Amino acid sequence: MAANGHQSNSPYVTLVSSDGLEFVVLREATSVSPTIRGMLRGQMIEARTGRCEFPEISGVILEKVVEYFHYWYKNQDKKDVPDMDIPVELCLQILDAADYLGLDSKPPLRQLKEGS
Amino acid sequence: MATRANNKIRPIRRANVHKDASEFEPCWELLRDALTSIHTKNAGSLSFEQLYRASYKIVLRKKGDLLYDRVKDFEELWFSNHIMPRIAELVSNNLVSQALLKPPGTSAHERREMSQKFLRGIRDAWEDHNMSMNMIADILMYLDRTYTAESKKPSIFAATIGLFRNHILNNSLGSAATELNQDFIIFDILSAVSLDLINMERDGDIIDRNLLRNITSMLEDLYETDEEIAKQKLYLTVFEPQYIRNSKEFYNKECGKLLQESDASTWLRHTQRRLNEEQERCDTTLSILTTDKIANVVESELISAKLDDFLAMEGSGLRAMIDNNRLEDLSILYQLISRVDKSKTSLKTTLQSRVMELGLEIEQTLRNTDFSTPSAVGGLEGEEAAEGGDKSKVQTLSAAAQQTAAAIRWVDDVLQLKDKFDNLWKVCFNEDLVLQSAMTKSFSDFINRFNRSSEYVSLFIDDNLKRGIKGKTEAEVDVVLDKAIILLRHLQDRDMFERYYQKHLAKRLLHGKSEVHTEKDMVYRMKAEMGNHFTAKFEGMFKDMVVSSELTDKYRDHIRSLGDIGLSKTAELNINVLTTNYWPWDVMGRNSQEEGAKADCIYPPAIKRLQESFFKFYLKDRSGRVLTWVSSAGTADIKCVFPKIPGKETGSLSRERRYELNVSTYGMIVLMLFNDLAEGESLSFEEIQAKTNIPVSDLMRTMASISIAPKARVLVKDPPTKSIKATDTFSYNAHFMSKTIKIKAPTISSLSKVEGDEERKQTEKKNDQTRAHVIDAAIVRIMKQRKQLSHTQLTSEVITQLANRFKPEISLIKKRIEDLLVREYMERVEGEVSAYRYLA
Structure with missing residues (x-):
């Protein structure tokens, strides 16, 4: 599916928070989130522009999310990785965003198969 | 997770969202419009995030069930309004009757066009549907992750993609069913036309492979139920069995046709081609899931079914392939048979019986061939005749020489046969172990059935070491020796071989007819092949030879130190001391057949003195040993002078002639007698016998060698016939002349010939x-x-x-x-x- 989409072929994508902060992230690093993966395949705006806006995630939280993306990307094949530091006051909101982005579970089989 | 977030944790943002419970409808409306856009391929301006968030919120509000049902309803409606009519149009009466009733008369071309049009329609509808469903499933990802998973329903994707199966494949659309009074579903037509296309391709037509591949991958993506159990792909449950059945029928017919109309060679190539085609078809047109199954069909229908019939085909079957060295045919055959039968029974039995038959044929030919003329046995054997006499090229060979020729012929033929099958084995049979052992067994069988094989193998080696080795490179020698070992490996009665080899080796060593290092090489190989005990005697013989040569040198020194000039002047002694157990009986002169063998012959006094002197020398260090002279095994070089013939002024007879004559010990004894004879006197055979005490049969051979063979006729026989009789008389041949200085008196009936x-x-x-x-x-x-x-x-x-x-x-x-x-x-x-x- 991704192949016939119009998304830019750049290895980076831009994530935009509710307060307008932009994060440029390695496309591969975002693929840990099935939600973003879904956005970036297919033919909708996000896929075409490589720009994903999240009107309900604040910059502070999205920054943490992006940090996690990189953390996952760097450490995905490693063992005994140190935990990522998460400030207690952000816990609830991060949890919320994680749920939204589907970071709570392994991607379902069908998506793995089709994921590019 | 979502539940937990809902129950325990209330993020600030969510609190005000929550109070508006009526948000379902706006969200759904948003989604519904998006679904329509997706179906009409207008998704480009939609925001995934927005749609995802809409479904996310609905789910968070516990309205997942409602969303699930709405989406399903929407899709069903869309499907029946937009897609089913499209397909129904495709299902024309013509197509249905074509696919299901197969009326005769339509051209393949027509059929192909119609089928492909139909399939294309199905494929397009499927691809649209599949793509839309994927996109929708992506938007509704959160629904699938939470609600669908918890309520154990099929995912939204499975539920909607299944519509294609329920409403199209398993349905009869259009009016064809009633009009033709034919009970069918679209799937039947789909399968029928696909199989028809495949058969067309098998018959050599070009079809749209991609199209078929699309169709089969559609069937691989669809399952019997929405649970999507891996084993229940429609491809596997419906299409594949039909395909296999269809192929079975096709190849069954084809095999029958081949059997009637073609030969085995065509069959092999055709089958191989079919196998490749089917493999390729699975790769490009159908599904790799079917590769093994369809290969089985071809194997059982085209190979196993009539294998024996094809192999037995006159002129092209297995026998013809072997006889005519059709390597390619055999390679293919081997590959095909290995596919269906790991033990390759049919190939094995035929090979075995063919080896046996050809082996017995060799024996048969041998029996029927007349080896009496050199031409019958080729150039090599010509030398054999030359030995008998220069001018006698066409003269019949002696019995012994005939036997040697036969032996060599036999060995050559067997080796050739072996080479042939070894070659087949290497080139065609992939060095298969099963076949190798089968063929080896057959070889052993026929070799051992032939009762002279042990002797012949030994003779072959004998002949090669004596003559063949000369002028050959190490590598060529190696080849010959290897060949001998190969045969040896097949011999069962190795003790018989050992006996013959011992005899032949003894002869070679004593007469210096071969090169020692090659001899040792040969024995070394045998040792490697059969073990120490087998070659112990041979090695003993080598040792004797070495010790003897040292002994001879020492003896010479001894004589020189004695200063007994008279002794050393008369003759030089070259002694071989042979250990009784290592050497064969007959060489040792203990042949019980010979009457009075024990009685020593009478040596001339000069020689007698020499013997006694050596005895003394030998026993000085080794008291208590017994030495027996084996006069039948030795040779002597005699320097002889033929004075010039008075009255001859020209030609070689006019000069004094000096020759060095090499004769057997017996020959030497006899010639010494003539030394004492006055000119013009003669001796009768009986007189010679009486004076020398040489056994009659040996004496006959000796006399023949020095009075009949033209090369060395130093005695004149009366009457001048070609054979020796007890009544003959012999006299000194004053007119003897020869072109060469060194003359070797031919050995008549040497021991190394084939036995009578x-x-x-x-x-x-x-x-x-x-x-x-x-x-x-x-x-x-x-x-x-x-x-x-x-x-x-x-x-x-x-x-x-x-x-x-x-x-x-x-x-x-x-x-x-x-x-x-x-x-x-x-x-x-x-x-x-x-x-x-x-x-x-």
Whole structure:
């Protein structure tokens, strides 16, 4: 599916928070989130522009999310990785965003198969 | 997760979202519009995030069930309004009757066009549907992750993609069903036209492979139910069985046709092509899931079904392939057969019987070939005749030479046959172990069925070492020796071979007819092949030769130091001291056949002195040893002077001629007699015999060599016939002349020729005696160790122990057991039927 989409072929994508902060992230690093993966395949705006806006995630939280993306990307094949530091006051909101982005579970089989 | 977030944690943002419970409808409206856009391919302006968030919120509000049902309803409606009519249009009466009723008369081209149009329609509808469903499933990801998973329903994707199966494949759309009064579903048509296309392709038409591949991958993506169980892909449950059935039918027919109309060679190539085609078809047109199954179909229908019929085909079957060296055919055949039968029984049996037949044919040819003229046995054997006499090229060969020629011919033929099959084995049969052992067995069988094989192999080696080696490179020698070893490996009665080889080797060594290092090489190879005990005697013989040469040197020094000039002037002695056990009986002059063999011949006084002198020398260091002169085994170089013939002024006869004549020891003794004779006198055969005491048969040969063979006729025989009789008289040939200084008197009927039937019986008899001893020893060894054994056990142990020497006959073993019972080496165990106990 991704192949016939119009998304830019750049290895980076831009994530935009509710307060307008932009994060440029390695496309591969975002693929840990099935939600973003879904956005970036297919033919909708996000896929075409490589720009994903999240009107309900604040910059502070999205920054943490992006940090996690990189953390996952760097450490995905490693063992005994140190935990990522998460400030207690952000816990609830991060949890919320994680749920939204589907970071709570392994991607379902069908998506793995089709994921590019 | 979502539940937990809802129950326990209330993020600030969510609190105000939550109070508006009526948000379902706006969200749904947003989603519904998006679904329509997706279906109409207008998704480009939609925001995934927005849609995802809409469904996310609905789910968070616990309205997942409602969303699920709405989406499903929407899709069903869309499907029946937009997609089903499209397909229904495709299902024309014509197509249905074509696919299901197969009326005759439509051209393949027409059928192909119609089928492909239909399939294209299905494919397009499927691809649209599939793509839309994927996108929708992506938007509704959160629904699938939470609600669908919790309520154990099929995912939204499975539920909607399944519509294609339910409403199209398993449905009969359009009016064709009623109009044709034909009960069918679209799937039937789909399968029928697909199979039709495949058959067209098998018949050589070009079809749209991609289209078929699209269709089959659609069937692979659809399942029997929305649960999507891996084994229940529609491709596997519906299409594949039909495909297999169809192919079976196709190849069954094709095989029958091939059997009737073609030969085995065509069949092989055709089958191979079909196998490749089917493999390729699975790769490009159908599904790799089917690769093995369809290969099985081709294997069973095209290979196994009529294998024996094809192999038996006159002129092109297996036999013809072997005989005409059709390597390619055989390679293909091997590959095909290996596919269907791991033990390759049919190939194996035919190969075996062919080896056997060809082997027996060699024997047959040998029996029917007349080896009496050199031309019958080729150029090599021409030399054989040359030895008999220069001008006698067309002269018949002696019996012995004929036998040698036969032996070499036999070995050559067998090796050729072996080469042929080895080549087949290497080139065509992938060095298959099963086939190798089968062929090896057949070779052994026919080689051992031929009762002179042991002797012939030894003769072959003898001939090669004596003549063939000259002028050959190391590598070529290696090849010859290897060949000999190959044959040796097949021989069962190795003790027989050992006996012959010993005899031939003795002859070669004593007469210096071969190169020692090649001889040693050969023996070394045998040692590697058969073990130490086999070559012990041969190595002993080599040792004797070395020791003897040293001894000769020492003796010469000794004579020189003595200063006995008279002794050293008369003759030089080259001595070979042979250890009794290593050397064969007949070389050692102990042939019991010969009457009075024990009586020494009478040596001329000069020689007698020499002998005594050596005796003294030898016994100085080795007192108590017994030396016996074996006069039949030696040779002598005689320097002879023929004075010029008075009255001849020109030509070589006018000069004095000096020659060096090489004759056997007997020949030397006889010639010395003539030294003492006055000119013009002659001696009769009987006189010579009386004066020398040489055994009659040996003397006959000796006389023939120096009075008949033109090359060395230093004696004149009266009457001048071609054979020696007891009444002949001999005189000095003053007119003897030769082109060369060194002359070798030909050996008449050398021992290394093939034995006559009489001799061979002798050899066998002797061999049987030896075997008896060997068996005795084996039995005693076994009994000593086991104390008590039954007859059968004992017999089989004996056979195993002796396996690498020879194959003892059961009757012989039985006889030996009885003999040992009589000699009280063992006794019968009382109360038990045929069991023995060892008596210490």
